[in-house]
Amino acid sequence: MTIEAIVARWGVAAVFAGAMLEGETAVIAGGLIAHQGYVAWPFALAAAALGSFLADQFFFAAGRRYRDRPLVQRWTQKRAFAKALQLLERYPTGFIFAFRFLYGFRTVSPIAIGTSQVPLATFLPINAVAAIVWAALFTALGYWFGEAVTEAAGRLRPSRHTLLMGIAVLSSGFAIFQFVRWWRGR
16 A cells, blocks of 8 residues: 555544654655645644654654663664764754754654753754644645646546556655665665
C-alpha cells in the first residue's frame, strides 16, 4: 500500500503519523490528497505540524532524560550527531529552527539538542514555529503539485484511478530516491 493510499484512506491521522515517523513524503502526500478533496488543507497542515512537533519534542526529551544510557550513547557516536552539536554551538537558534530542513539531521538533531544545555523553554517555542513552517511548506508543495497534476491530467482526461496511480508512482520514486540518498550517506 502506498503512502498516498494510506493518507487517502486514513486522512489527517495518516498525515499526523507520517509526519512523526517518515517526514516529507507523507506530508507532501497529505497536500496532494488535500488537493484531491479527501482532506481539508488546513487540517493536513495542522496534522503535519503537530506530528512533527511532537516527534521532535519526544526525541528532545529522550536525549535529555536518557543521555547517559546506552541507546543514546550509541547515537552520540554517529558523525551526524557530532555535526549537529557543532552547528548547535555556532548557531543555536538558527539550528533549532532549521534542522528539520537539513537532510540527515532530522532524527539525530533533537536528541543532540536534548543532550546539550539548551533549556526546554528555548527549544519548545522554536520547535513549534519551525514545525508550522515546515508543515506549511511541504503540504503546500503537495497541494501545488496536485494542481499541476490535475491540470496535466485534465488535458489527458485520465480517470481518477489513473491520476492517483500516477501520484503514487511519483511519490514512490521520490521515496526511493530519498532512501538511496540516506543509504549512501551512511
